[in-house]
Amino acid sequence: xxxxxxxxxxxxxxxxxxxxxxxxxxxxxxxxxxxxxxxxxxxxxxxxxxxxxxxxxxxxxxxxxxxxxxxxxxxxxxxxxxxxxxxxxxxxxxxxxxxxxxxxxxxxxxxxxxxxxxxxxxxxxxxxxxxxxxxxxxxxxxxxxxxxxxxxxxxxxxxxxxxxxxxxxxxxxxxxxxxxxxxxxxxxxxxxxxxxxxxxxxxxxxxxxxxxxxxxxxxxxxxxxxxxxxxxxxxxxxxxxxxxxxxxxxxxxxxxxxxxxxxxxxxxxxxxxxxxxxxxxxxxxxxxxxxxxxxxxxxxxxxxxxxxxxxxxxxxxxxxxxxxxxxxxxxxxxxxxxxxxxxxxxxxxxxxxxxxxxxxxxxxxxxxxxxxxxxxxxxxxxxxxxxxxxxxxxxxxxxxxxxxxxxxxxxxxxxxxxxxxxxxxxxxxxxxxxxxxxxxxxxxxxxxxxxxxxxxxxxxxxxxxxxxxxxxxxxxxxxxxxxxxxxxxxxxxxx
Amino acid sequence: xxxxxxxxxxxxxxxxxxxxxxxxxxxxxxxxxxxxxxxxxxxxxxxxxxxxxxxxxxxxxxxxxxxxxxxxxxxxxxxxxxxxxxxxxxxxxxxxxxxxxxxxxxxxxxxxxxxxxxxxxxxxxxxxxxxxxxxxxxxxxxxxxxxxxxxxxxxxxxxxxxxxxxxxxxxxxxxxxxxxxxxxxxxxxxxxxxxxxxxxxxxxxxxxxxxxxxxxxxxxxxxxxxxxxxxxxxxxxxxxxxxxxxxxxxxxxxxxxxxxxxxxxxxxxxxxxxxxxxxxxxxxxxxxxxxxxxxxxxxxx
Numbered sequence: 016x017x018x019x020x021x022x023x024x025x026x027x028x029x030x031x032x033x034x035x036x037x038x039x040x041x042x043x044x045x046x047x048x049x050x051x052x053x054x055x056x057x058x059x060x061x062x063x064x065x066x067x068x069x070x071x072x073x074x075x076x077x078x079x080x081x082x083x084x085x086x087x088x089x090x091x092x093x094x095x096x097x098x099x100x101x102x103x104x105x106x107x108x109x110x111x112x113x114x115x116x117x118x119x120x121x122x123x124x125x126x127x128x129x130x131x132x133x134x135x136x137x138x139x140x141x142x143x144x145x146x147x148x149x150x151x152x153x154x155x156x157x158x159x160x161x162x163x164x165x166x167x168x169x170x171x172x173x174x175x176x177x178x179x180x181x182x183x184x185x186x187x188x189x190x191x192x193x194x195x196x197x198x199x200x201x202x203x204x205x206x207x208x209x210x211x212x213x214x215x216x217x218x219x220x221x222x223x224x225x226x227x228x229x230x231x232x233x234x235x236x237x238x239x240x241x242x243x244x245x246x247x248x249x250x251x252x253x254x255x256x257x258x259x260x261x262x263x264x265x266x267x268x269x270x271x272x273x274x275x276x277x278x279x280x281x282x283x284x285x286x287x288x289x290x291x292x293x294x295x296x297x298x299x300x301x302x303x304x305x306x307x308x309x310x311x312x313x314x315x316x317x318x319x320x321x322x323x324x325x326x327x328x329x330x331x332x333x334x335x336x337x338x339x340x341x342x343x344x345x346x347x348x349x350x351x352x353x354x355x356x357x358x359x360x361x362x363x364x365x366x367x368x369x370x371x372x373x374x375x376x377x378x379x380x381x382x383x384x385x386x387x388x389x390x391x392x393x394x395x396x397x398x399x400x401x402x403x404x405x406x407x408x409x410x411x412x413x414x415x416x417x418x419x420x421x422x423x424x425x426x427x428x429x430x431x432x433x434x435x436x437x438x439x440x441x442x443x444x445x446x447x448x449x450x451x452x453x454x455x456x457x458x459x460x461x462x463x464x465x466x467x468x469x470x471x472x473x474x475x476x477x478x479x480x481x482x483x484x485x486x487x488x489x490x491x492x493x494x495x496x497x498x499x500x501x502x503x504x505x506x507x508x509x510x
Numbered sequence: 511x512x513x514x515x516x517x518x519x520x521x522x523x524x525x526x527x528x529x530x531x532x533x534x535x536x537x538x539x540x541x542x543x544x545x546x547x548x549x550x551x552x553x554x555x556x557x558x559x560x561x562x563x564x565x566x567x568x569x570x571x572x573x574x575x576x577x578x579x580x581x582x583x584x585x586x587x588x589x590x591x592x593x594x595x596x597x598x599x600x601x602x603x604x605x606x607x608x609x610x611x612x613x614x615x616x617x618x619x620x621x622x623x624x625x626x627x628x629x630x631x632x633x634x635x636x637x638x639x640x641x642x643x644x645x646x647x648x649x650x651x652x653x654x655x656x657x658x659x660x661x662x663x664x665x666x667x668x669x670x671x672x673x674x675x676x677x678x679x680x681x682x683x684x685x686x687x688x689x690x691x692x693x694x695x696x697x698x699x700x701x702x703x704x705x706x707x708x709x710x711x712x713x714x715x716x717x718x719x720x721x722x723x724x725x726x727x728x729x730x731x732x733x734x735x736x737x738x739x740x741x742x743x744x745x746x747x748x749x750x751x752x753x754x755x756x757x758x759x760x761x762x763x764x765x766x767x768x769x770x771x772x773x774x775x776x777x778x779x780x781x782x783x784x785x786x787x788x789x790x791x792x793x794x795x796x797x798x799x800x801x802x803x804x805x806x807x808x809x810x811x
Contacts, residue, residue, distance in 0.1 A: 142551075142553045142554075142777075143553055146553060146554065263639075267669075267754055267758065267759040267760070268754075323638070323639045324638035324639050324644075324664040324665070324666050324669075325637055325638045325639045325669060326669075327666060327669040327670070328666060328668050328669020328670070328674065328761065329637055329638060329639065329666070329668070329669055330633045330634075330637055330668075333633065333634060333637040333641070334639070336640050337639040337640050340640065342639055342640065343639070471775055471776050471777055472775075472776035472777070475771060475775055475776055476573075479573065482759065482760050482761075483760055483761075486669065486670070486671055486761060487671075488671055
């Protein structure tokens with residue numbers, strides 16, 4: 016009996032659920048309607064008829080009363096054009112909130128557009144977003160951490176899933192009547208977004224890995240900001256003699272790798288390094304003189320005692336604390352440093368930022384004004400064939416224009432302390448000099464030549480090798496051989 | 511009759527949890543053996559069957575074998591530190607007549623802390639530049655003598671190849687000592703006082719009392735502790751991961767952290783599953799071996 020009841024109840028619940036899913040729900044609009052309702056009212060009236068004869072009679076009078084009545088109107092909602100934004104940040108994180116505010120403003124200014132923020136967090140989220148596009152239901156705007164579509168992302172561009180912004184870039188930017196939208200981006204950003212005749216992405220934020228230094232130390236020991244490796248090493252020697260560690264940072268989390276990458280960049284130049292990392296040209300090998308020399312330079316810096324004791328294996332937060340407490344003079348780290356350490360920086364701490372030094376004899380390989388980092392871009396997908404809602408590239412472009420307007424970017428920089436790619440937007444107030452420094456940048460390249468996104472496995476292996484090199488577990492030559500072996504193995508598997 | 515009716519009621523309650531267990535618990539385990547034979551990257555809806563290629567790759571993966579070696583180092587290291595120290599502290603605490611509860615709480619206290627918190631505490635104790643330990647050693651003038659003694663140029667506790675693994679074992683000892691001491695204390699409490707009285711009448715005292723009464727009667731507890739230490743040692747993850755300073759050190763990489771990295775950072779779920787399958791086999795082999803090696807009759811007096 017109990018079993019039967021249980022089965023019956025389960026059946027009823029399932030049926031109810033199915034019914035609620037299957038029945039289209041009409042949209043009920045409650046409105047107030049004025050209707051005339053006849054009301055019978057009895058009125059006593061005295062009528063005088065002929066001489067002294069009083070007759071009482073009853074008269075029915077119709078009156079009109081206003082009553083409220085609910086009227087159910089079934090209406091079909093006018094479909095809005097959706098702009099789905101795939102956000103790298105959680106919806107309630109500061110970035111998520113600020114981005115959504117721009118979305119609401121888009122809706123206000125363009126009632127036909129509806130902004131939807133979908134969370135796609137994590138460094139690998141771009142793969143999930145790409146998959147959606149491949150399956151015919153793309154988001155409209157992809158703002159995943161590494162969506163820069165060029166140069167490594169060129170592969171993504173070749174997929175044909177992205178919308179070509181070339182035409183739109185020739186039109187005026189948001190709130191402007193003349194000029195072009197493209198002109199509002201700084202030179203480094205423009206280089207990143209243009210692929211041949213096309214424009215693949217809309218960079219809005221630059222995170223640079225730059226060399227930070229303690230200006231009090233520089234003043235005290237009469238040092239000049241170094242432009243070359245030799246000058247940096249000379250400064251380090253002076254600092255060492257005065258009992259101060261020249262180089263902070265390090266750890267096992269890639270910062271040693273950043274040092275190696277940048278030295279190698281100075282020795283090889285951008286194109287050759289890109290070819291080596293991405294194996295686009297087999298003539299470049301890890302066992303070539305430059306990669307070995309870069310490893311030797313890194314080891315020499317450690318051997319001479321210029322780095323903090325925790326350079327190999329220290330915790331990155333502890334290493335940052337060492338820099339801000341004056342135990343180390345330099346730190347090679349991203350522009351996120353100030354935001355990360357906001358509450359721990361002594362008020363009287365003075366610092367400045369410079370580009371990573373060039374190497375004597377290799378100055379022609381790269382311009383001094385060069386830095387690598389992460390560029391966050393918006394990428395617009397073409398409308399999908401299996402999209403569940405009515406998407407609009409037009410609305411997506413409107414959003415992108417609003418988002419990259421000087422006004423909105425200035426607000427965002429103020430709220431989020433990032434470095435904008437839009438000309439005229441001031442740098443974050445808490446990083447002195449960074450705005451000026453980066454406005455003069457001549458070459459920007461993505462961290463790890465974009466392999467972080469296309470081959471995260473190689474990034475892990477490369478960082479392992481760099482850490483082992485710094486910990487003297489590998490000689491520079493062994494390091495180069497190990498890198499070559501790892502690269503050979505990885506690319507042989509990709510065939 | 512009522513029993514029969516009640517028995518019918520078992521199924522509606524049991525089935526949902528059973529389904530949940532099958533779907534969330536058992537099925538992924540079975541499915542994992544299939545993933546181990548594919549090149550699944552964790553995202554792409556399609557994956558290619560690669561046969562035993564992942565296992566072949568594993569044989570030549572020096573990073574993996576480095577991780578296996580490090581794991582064995584940690585497992586042996588924790589057995590040889592936590593087992594004797596756990597027993598020593600248990601015996602000492604049990605022999606204290608006053609303040610028994612205080613000592614018990616003090617020793618057990620670190621065990622209630624999350625391992626991540628323990629790791630962050632120790633990162634700032636052991637940091638070579640701003641850490642408490644080096645500052646204390648500096649104040650005592652012990653930095654240079656220690657450097658000479660250890661044959662290192664800097665007291666970089668978690669970053670120097672010579673010091674990193676022993677330092678982690680010390681942190682592990684501090685963190686888990688209370689738990690294992692408590693297990694030994696429970697074992698010691700079960701030994702009847704009459705045994706000691708009888709042994710004392712027979713002339714036993716001190717070491718001989720421990721050797722002939724305490725140790726044999728504590729053996730089942732020791733066996734359990736050993737088993738737990740081996741299993742936990744082979745599966746160690748949190749402490750190694752959190753002490754890596756924001757990344758996993760190649761000097762202290764263990765099997766579990768390597769599997770995690772391979773799957774979630776390198777996006778090689780297929781290969782990571784193959785490694786996890788081997789980890790399961792290794793843990794089972796060690797568990798069975800330790801049970802076999804410590805098998806003996808329960809001593810009864």
